[in-house]
Amino acid sequence: MKKFNDVCIIDDDHIFIYGIKRLFKEVNFGNDILVYLNGKEALNGLRLHLEAGKKLPSIIFLDLNMPIMNGWDFLDDFCKIDASELNDTLVYIISSSVDPRDLVRIKSYPIVKDYILKPVTANDLEAIQKEKVT
């Protein structure tokens, strides 16, 4: 099983954050975990990250419905980051939405690897680990 170095979670729901962190520990998913409560915070945080000369996280779990800046707005701005700095970053959308319009819209962002419907399970995380290895 692959262990990721930097994992980023962008979600305003602290119960979800607690849960996914617990699952990370369970399946030994990642070392450093960055948490942002909305898109705006995430953009600012990641920008500071780059300015400090650090690499972007290799995997981002992104929620869609958040206050201040939602997942879509985050994606729009995030895509503007220079490709050379993207560092093979993969974005996974994690949402409770089953709106087909959301699923269609996701396809227009190549950076989005997959869509995971809440609740996230250990199996979901293990599947990501396996995929990344092969």
Next chain:
Amino acid sequence: MESLVISSFIKDYPASVVIVNREMQIIDHSKLWLKELQNITQSPIGHPIDDLINHTSEEFSKCCEECLLGGEITKVIQKLNNPEENTQWLEWTISPWKENPGKIKGLIIIKNDITETKKKEELLLKAKSIARIGGWEVDLVTNTIYWTQVTKEIHEVPMDFIPNLEEGINFYKEGVDRNKITSLVSDAIKDGVPWDTELRIVTAKGKELWVRAKGEVEIVDNTVVRLYGTFQDIDEKKRVELKYEEVSDRLLIATKVSSIGIWDYDMVENTLVWDDNMYGLYGVKKEDFSGVVEAWESSVHPEDIKPAQEKLELAIKGEIEFNTEFRVIWPNGEIRYIKAIGHVIRDSKGNAVKMIGANWDFSRDKKAEKKLKNLLDITSKQNNSLMNFAHIVSHNLRSHSSNLSMLTGFFAEEKDNEEKERLIKMLCEASESLDETVQHLTEVVQVKTDAIDKMRPVNLYETILGVKKNLAVLLKEKNTTCKIDVSKNLQINAIPAYMDSILLNLFTNSLKYSSPKRPLIIEISAQRKGPHIKVNFSDNGLGIDLDRHGGKIFGMYKTFHKHEDAKGIGLFITKNQIESMNGKIAVDSQVDKGAKFQLFLEAIDN
């Protein structure tokens, strides 16, 4: 001497007269006779008459011979077909003259040109035949009947048919028609009363025909001795007339029952005529107006007069078919919707000469249409928002339920008591959030389609004051200044509970997102804008970045401030409530300057 006198008498006789001897040689003539003969250079005296008149007929010669042999005065009518001139009719009167009693010495021949009379007679005959007018006569003394050719034709009997009075009457249709003619004829015989009537006969071939029968009486010594008159086939005309009567009777009933008004505009005479239904449609009395145009202009809604007149002009020009609608205001103030159609009648040159049209009241349709449109509007909006709603419901419920299932999963496996306690806390939190979400959703569901029925006049100023009073503590806490510039008697058509909820929402919004840098100022003003009351609700708070959020500000669960209370459902409900009251809401804002909401609500005229 005597012969000379006679001779000179004949010379000046004011007719065409010629006197011949037994050998048919001319012995004298009137000047007129000579004048009518052309190409005569010498005196015709002594010449045979045949030399001078080359067009005498055989009948004429025969009559002359008979007359010389002792016949009576005879008249011969002769038709001359002159190839170059018109047909000429001559009437010859031939009479013998005697010198000694009994001895015929020759003939006096008088020529008379009767072309004019003859032509008139021919014309009359022709006219009678074309008009199918026949004649008849009943001699009451001999009890014989005479029918002319046309009369026989109308009865479809052979030309040699000779009827009697009873047979003649029996041609009339049994029943009303025969009874009528019987009584007319008997009255005529009894009292000498003439008649003129239209009745049906059944011809010899069984055909039913309408005829006009006229009868006159001839009275001798106070007794009617003869009946005579005309008999005309008026079947075609009568049937058209009856058909027309039937159609117009039907039309009259139809228009009366359906309250369709008919109007008739004669452009040549410049007159407009209305039937009685028209006045009914406009709720006015005929006698209250000097003319139809005046009645129309004073009844139609002032805004609709010009467009209707323009349509009329275009129709007269032939550019459109006249088909329009307008409102009329009844004397009691009621507004009715009138549909008007018309047809332009043109002369052979295409000039409009007349217009005929109809009006009817379609207020009921219009009302139904309005209601339907309104319903459709609400339904499609509702449908749209329901669609969003369903997804939002699913999203929000899911996010809580997934948390709950995740937490209970952890709880089942957790051994550490401290961690278990943390999980229980979170479980409580998640179930509370779920409950809160369900409450919000219930609020949204309560914005129903039948909201319109609950609308009533609401005093805006008092409603604002009421809401402000409820929030007095919170407003004071933030040191808020409220500037309310709303007329005290301004009425809006609204659902009172919704108005409270909307204003409460706007106030709490301003309170929640006030700027920490300055004391809060809320300004509310209202003014009339067309059919709406426009309410401005503005604050000097944090404001909203509209470039970023403009499109989603009234969506569900969208918040734009980093604020723990910001659940984002308030404006969604506000918008739904306003729209269900036929209103609109718009927002204008600048970050860190404040937000300004504009509400458009249904006005009520005081």
